[in-house]
Amino acid sequence: MAANRGFTPVPWAAAGGDPPCHIVAAGGAAYGNLKARMEDIIKTEELGFDYIRRNENGEVECIVRAVDDVNISVKKGEFVVILGANGSGKSTLAKHLNALLKPTDGTVWVDGMDTAEDGLLWEVRRTAGMVFQNPDNQIIGQVVDEDVAFGPENLGVPGPELPGRVEESLKAVDIYGLKDSPTISLSGGQKQRVSIAGILAMHPTCIVLDEPTAMLDPAGRKEVMRALLALNDVEEITVIHITHNMDEAVNADRIIVMDHGKVALSGTPTQVFSRVEELLAYGLTVPDAVMLAYELRKAGIGIPEGIVTGPQLTEALINEYNH
Numbered sequence: 074m075a076a077n078r079g080f081t082p083v084p085w086a087a088a089g090g091d092p093p094c095h096i097v098a099a100g101g102a103a104y105g106n107l108k109a110r111m112e113d114i115i116k117t118e119e120l121g122f123d124y125i126r127r128n129e130n131g132e133v134e135c136i137v138r139a140v141d142d143v144n145i146s147v148k149k150g151e152f153v154v155i156l157g158a159n160g161s162g163k164s165t166l167a168k169h170l171n172a173l174l175k176p177t178d179g180t181v182w183v184d185g186m187d188t189a190e191d192g193l194l195w196e197v198r199r200t201a202g203m204v205f206q207n208p209d210n211q212i213i214g215q216v217v218d219e220d221v222a223f224g225p226e227n228l229g230v231p232g233p234e235l236p237g238r239v240e241e242s243l244k245a246v247d248i249y250g251l252k253d254s255p256t257i258s259l260s261g262g263q264k265q266r267v268s269i270a271g272i273l274a275m276h277p278t279c280i281v282l283d284e285p286t287a288m289l290d291p292a293g294r295k296e297v298m299r300a301l302l303a304l305n306d307v308e309e310i311t312v313i314h315i316t317h318n319m320d321e322a323v324n325a326d327r328i329i330v331m332d333h334g335k336v337a338l339s340g341t342p343t344q345v346f347s348r349v350e351e352l353l354a355y356g357l358t359v360p361d362a363v364m365l366a367y368e369l370r371k372a373g374i375g376i377p378e379g380i381v382t383g384p385q386l387t388e389a390l391i392n393e394y395n396h
């Protein structure tokens with residue numbers, strides 16, 4: 074995994090592994106090495122999904138191919154960010170990972186389970202928990218600890234085990250101090266962390282987050298990102314994070330870019346953000362440092378490739394200046 078970012082482990086921490094490093098261009102050719110010892114927690118094979126709209130007589134009015142021939146795999150312990158313009162199929166793909174949608178074509182496996190099998194529904198959802206954009210729609214308990222206990226309680230976890238699960242989950246996202254707070258009193262960032270803790274309390278292997286920071290202010294975004302990076306770093310929970318915020322993609326192990334329902338690019342942040350013109354053509358932006366480095370390079374200034382952060386750009390500019 075990425076370098077430990079300085080967080081303390083909690084009891085269910087899984088075994089470790091190194092991040093894969095590969096880039097997949099449109100069409101699916103893979104470059105570089107995958108670490109074979111890392112297991113796939115998520116795998117889609119030729120996944121396709123159609124939204125079908127029918128009129129009042131049940132006749133098909135329109136079919137939207139939202140996801141088309143998507144082949145992705147995510148290794149246990151990876152932090153994957155999914156980027157893509159509005160309507161590119163990110164949410165539709167994410168809902169397949171949690172069996173909220175079932176494939177029209179192809180197959181989705183979550184920890185080896187075929188999500189199309191009805192009998193596996195709850196085990197799939199427990200394994201790959203999902204967090205959505207609006208924190209207010211996800212919190213049902215009136216008090217924080219009650220809300221976090223709700224998921225495991227529903228799974229049939231025995232009552233005496235619940236306080237321990239709640240405690241470890243709240244500690245993992247650094248809000249144990251809010252255990253007895255009314256959920257209505259929380260900030261957006263705190264509410265999202267309660268939602269994440271509610272998923273953690275079910276002991277998932279993977280968390281899929283569909284724009285969890287979209288409705289938050291910068292402080293809330295930062296606290297949620299910090300919590301996600303810590304969960305991935307320390308507990309080695311696989312994170313699949315959908316966002317429109319490019320800065321949130323910079324620390325990922327891998328970025329997947331969607332375009333018109335297909336995977337357009339997949340690779341490390343350095344690899345993906347080196348494709349500035351392609352990303353702009355997909356309707357995306359790039360982190361400010363990437364854009365500035367790109368413009369400077371175009372202007373003939375000797376800035377090396379592979380810059381994704383402000384400090385890297387500063388260092389490159391100092392080197393160029395001292396040259």
Ligand SMILES: Nc1ncnc2c1ncn2[C@@H]1O[C@H](COP(=O)(O)OP(=O)(O)OP(=O)(O)O)[C@@H](O)[C@H]1O
Pocket residue numbers: 124125137138139157158159160161162163164165166
């Ligand atoms: N319930 C639905 N019924 C019909 N079409 C839908 C439905 N949900 C999504 N779509 C269509 O499927 C395509 C993919 O939508 P999806 O919501 O997966 O994209 P997205 O990448 O998550 O977009 P955004 O960034 O806006 O959240 C779009 O063309 C969208 O209009």
Ligand SMILES: [Mg+2]
Pocket residue numbers: 163164165283
């Ligand atoms: Mg979406």
